[in-house]
Each structure stands twice: as C-alpha cells, then as structure tokens.
Amino acid sequence: MDIEKTVAAQRAFFSKGETLDLNYRKKALHALENAIRARKADIAAALYADLGKGDCEALMTETSIVLEEIRFMLKNLDRFAAPKKVKTAFSQFPAKCFTLASPYGCALIMSPWNYPFQLTLCPLVDCIAAGNCAIVKPSGYSPKTSVLLKDLLGSLFPPEYIAVVTGGREENEALLQQKYDFIFFTGGGATGHVVAQAAAKTLTPAVLELGGKSPCIVDEDADVRLAAKRIAFGKLLNAGQTCVAPDYLLVHERIKASFLEALEEELVRQGGEDALKNPEYPHIVNQKHYERVKKLISPEKVVFGGAWDDSALKIQLTILDQAALNDPSMQEEIFGPILPLLTFTTLEGAKEIIAQNPTPLALYYFGKRNERRILTEISFGGGCVNDTIMHLATPYMGFGGVGQSGMGAYHGERGFFTFSHIKSIQKKGKMEFSLRYRPFTDRKKRAIKRYLG
Numbered sequence: 001m002d003i004e005k006t007v008a009a010q011r012a013f014f015s016k017g018e019t020l021d022l023n024y025r026k027k028a029l030h031a032l033e034n035a036i037r038a039r040k041a042d043i044a045a046a047l048y049a050d051l052g053k054g055d056c057e058a059l060m061t062e063t064s065i066v067l068e069e070i071r072f073m074l075k076n077l078d079r080f081a082a083p084k085k086v087k088t089a090f091s092q093f094p095a096k097c098f099t100l101a102s103p104y105g106c107a108l109i110m111s112p113w114n115y116p117f118q119l120t121l122c123p124l125v126d127c128i129a130a131g132n133c134a135i136v137k138p139s140g141y142s143p144k145t146s147v148l149l150k151d152l153l154g155s156l157f158p159p160e161y162i163a164v165v166t167g168g169r170e171e172n173e174a175l176l177q178q179k180y181d182f183i184f185f186t187g188g189g190a191t192g193h194v195v196a197q198a199a200a201k202t203l204t205p206a207v208l209e210l211g212g213k214s215p216c217i218v219d220e221d222a223d224v225r226l227a228a229k230r231i232a233f234g235k236l237l238n239a240g241q242t243c244v245a246p247d248y249l250l251v252h253e254r255i256k257a258s259f260l261e262a263l264e265e266e267l268v269r270q271g272g273e274d275a276l277k278n279p280e281y282p283h284i285v286n287q288k289h290y291e292r293v294k295k296l297i298s299p300e301k302v303v304f305g306g307a308w309d310d311s312a313l314k315i316q317l318t319i320l321d322q323a324a325l326n327d328p329s330m331q332e333e334i335f336g337p338i339l340p341l342l343t344f345t346t347l348e349g350a351k352e353i354i355a356q357n358p359t360p361l362a363l364y365y366f367g368k369r370n371e372r373r374i375l376t377e378i379s380f381g382g383g384c385v386n387d388t389i390m391h392l393a394t395p396y397m398g399f400g401g402v403g404q405s406g407m408g409a410y411h412g413e414r415g416f417f418t419f420s421h422i423k424s425i426q427k428k429g430k431m432e433f434s435l436r437y438r439p440f441t442d443r444k445k446r447a448i449k450r451y452l453g
Contacts, residue, residue, distance in 0.1 A: 219367025
C-alpha cells in the first residue's frame with residue numbers, strides 16, 4: 001500500500017462530507033457489528049494462534065468489549081453529536097451559545113499485540129462514531145489477528161474511508177512520516193516517545209495509551225481470600241500480558257502469610273495444577289519477549305511457580321517473595337506472569353515504593369481504611385477498589401493514563417469526544433447593547449465599570 005496516496009485519498013474522501021452524516025456512521029458501525037458476530041470463530045482462532053487465548057478469554061476480553069462499545073455508540077450517537085447549549089455570559093447578551101462536536105478528519109490508529117482485536121477496534125469504533133476516516137496499523141507481533149483485521153475491515157470499507165496497514169517497524173516509520181489530523185497510539189513507552197515526537201513535528205493532537213508498573217495494594221483490613229481470588233484473575237489473564245495487570249504486590253506485613261497462602265491456592269484453582277499443560281493458559285507472544293520475561297525471575301525468591309516450557313513459550317505464574325526495588329522484576333513493566341511481592345507497614349511506606357515507578361496506568365486497592373487517601377494522594381490512570389482489571393471493561397467510564405502512563409482517554413462518551421474537536425459557537429441576532437463599541441464616552445465608561453468591573 002502506498003501510504004502517502006492512502007492519506008491523500010482519505011483527505012479527499014473526508015472533504016466530501018459523507019462521514020458528517022450520522023446515518024453513514026451508524027451504517028458503518030452496524031456493518032462492523034454484523035461482521036464481528038459472523039466471524040467470531042475466525043477471531044477466536046486468530047487470537048489462539050497469536051497468544052494461546054482460549055475461547056472464553058477471547059470472548060470476555062476482546063470480542064465482547066468491542067461489541068459493547070459498538071452498541072453503546074449506536075444508542076448514544078445522536079445525543080453525542082447534537083449541539084450542546086451552554087450558558088451565555090452577561091457580556092454576550094443577548095445571544096445563544098453552544099458547542100458542537102466536529103470530526104478531526106484523517107486519524108492514525110496504532111495498536112499493540114497483547115489484545116490485538118480489542119485494542120484495535122475499540123478506538124476505531126470511537127473514531128467512526130465521531131465521523132473520521134482512519135488508517136489502522138495493528139501490531140506485527142500478532143500476525144494472524146492483523147491479517148484477520150485487514151481482511152475484515154477491507155471487506156467492509158473502502159480504503160479511502162478505513163484502511164489497514166500491516167507489517168512491522170518499517171511500516172510504522174513510514175506511517176509516522178505522514179501528516180494526520182489525529183493520532184491514537186497504544187503500546188510501550190519507548191515507541192510512545194517516537195509517536196509523540198512525530199506528532200509534535202506537525203502539531204498533530206495525539207492520545208498515548210502506554211503502561212507502567214501498576215501496584216496492587218492489599219491492606220491490613222482486606223478480605224484476604226477475595227483479594228487473592230481477584231488478583232489471581234487479573235494476573236492470569238493473557239499470562240500477565242496486560243497493560244493494566246497487577247504488576248507487583250504491596251501487602252501489609254501483618255497479613256502477608258495468610259494472603260500468600262490464599263493466593264497460591266487461587267492460582268492453582270484458576271490456572272490448574274500444572275498451568276503449563278493447560279491448553280487455555282496463554283503463551284508469551286514470541287521468543288524475544290519469552291526470553292525477556294524469564295530473565296526477570298530471581299530463582300532464590302520464587303515461592304510459587306518458576307517453571308517454563310521453551311517449546312510452548314509458556315511461563316508458569318511465578319510469585320517472587322521479598323522482592324526489592326533493585327530486583328530485575330522491579331526495574332521495568334513486567335508484561336508477563338511474574339508477580340513480585342513487597343510488604344509495607346504504613347501508608348507512607350507504600351507510597352514511597354510506588355513513587356519509585358510513578359504515575360502507573362492502573363492501581364488496585366484491597367481494603368477499607370486507607371481507600372480515600374490511596375485514591376486521592378497517588379497519581380494513576382484508573383483502577384479498582386477490591387477488584388482488578390474490570391474498570392476498563394465498560395463504555396460508561398473513560399480509560400487512559402496520566403504522566404508516564406500516557407495522555408488522553410477513550411471508551412464510550414470519552415472516546416467519542418476524544419476523536420472530536422469541540423467547536424464553541426456564539427449565535428447572535430440583530431438586537432444588542434452598544435457598550436462594546438467605540439467611542440467610549442463618560443457615560444459608557446461608567447456603565448462598563450458598573451456591570452463588568
């Protein structure tokens with residue numbers, strides 16, 4: 001595909017105004033919904049080939065989330081796109097003021113490999129609903145899903161409306177050489193810097209969904225067994241290859257022993273006696289990441305797991321007890337089935353540890369007594385109280401990072417307005433006050449100072 005020509009074709013198509021029609025957008029969303037439903041088996045097969053995800057996990061974490069996003073947009077699109085009346089300032093009286101959501105134009109959407117279907121199509125749904133054209137770049141690390149996305153979207157939409165570019169680093173570099181009206185990127189921080197620099201060169205607005213070391217705090221008054229159950233769920237998903245997976249545990253010293261026992265029991269219950277032989281336990285995406293994750297295991301600190309299968313690229317979920325900030329597992333986002341455990345005795349101590357890896361994409365808190373302080377005193381993208389992961393699986397709240405974990409948000413209403421420029425409009429009739437017009441006589445000056453001073 002000639003990327004430069006594709007961008008030019010999308011600009012030309014957008015200028016015709018077809019995507020401004022709400023019925024055009026709805027038709028596109030309905031077509032995408034029907035195609036996803038018709039090809040659920042193909043989608044599941046591609047996800048299993050790329051990541052080893054079982055049918056239920058693929059449906060729960062990928063397909064169903066996209067379908068829910070489509071349904072939400074179809075239900076609310078008229079309301080989102082309608083002019084929003086706002087209060088008129090005294091100095092503008094008499095007039096009417098309103099805001100109007102306007103599509104940017106040609107958007108670039110770059111998605112990662114770990115949830116290659118969901119993290120490609122959820123932002124695309126928001127993009128389509130807002131009235132934009134899009135060039136979509138799925139990850140080269142999930143080739144089966146990328147090919148499926150190219151085939152699925154190519155069968156539904158002309159390339160001057162929605163185009164898919166597959167490939168790896170070379171294609172990414174070529175894409176970032178073009179000028180877009182909006183860029184949406186999900187991936188690692190290193191590539192995020194490259195995308196941000198490219199966007200800055202052309203003053204292109206961008207959303208960056210990155211990651212970071214997301215802490216999971218288990219306080220002294222937590223329900224230990226419930227915490228263990230929900231943390232195991234969150235970490236086992238996609239074998240820990242989740243941007244909002246619990247990256248490390250911060251457990252109150254007084255409950256560490258009981259919590260660790262409960263967590264080990266849950267990992268066996270949910271993952272099986274031998275997770276490496278469980279056909280529905282995902283594998284690490286490729287050899288490169290497999291070797292990287294293995295190096296994060298400090299054998300002397302393993303208290304659960306620690307096994308791997310080189311032929312299957314699978315690593316058992318491994319707990320590292322008495323982890324330290326200078327351990328390999330605490331130097332980078334793990335993005336795999338490794339779970340370091342650190343302890344704390346005071347909230348200030350926990351905050352000091354989190355501050356070593358600031359502004360995580362997610363934070364999870366189990367307990368009651370420190371909930372308010374945790375939520376207000378620590379900067380993070382989003383999270384859960386007494387749960388993990390689930391805050392992102394809804395169109396009713398925005399999802400995004402802050403600081404080093406990204407900028408901007410999407411999903412639902414936030415997603416629609418992320419892909420929209422909000423125009424502020426004042427509409428005025430013939431009637432007006434003459435105070436603003438020169439010359440400023442003494443009488444006018446007194447009136448202006450009286451009403452505006």
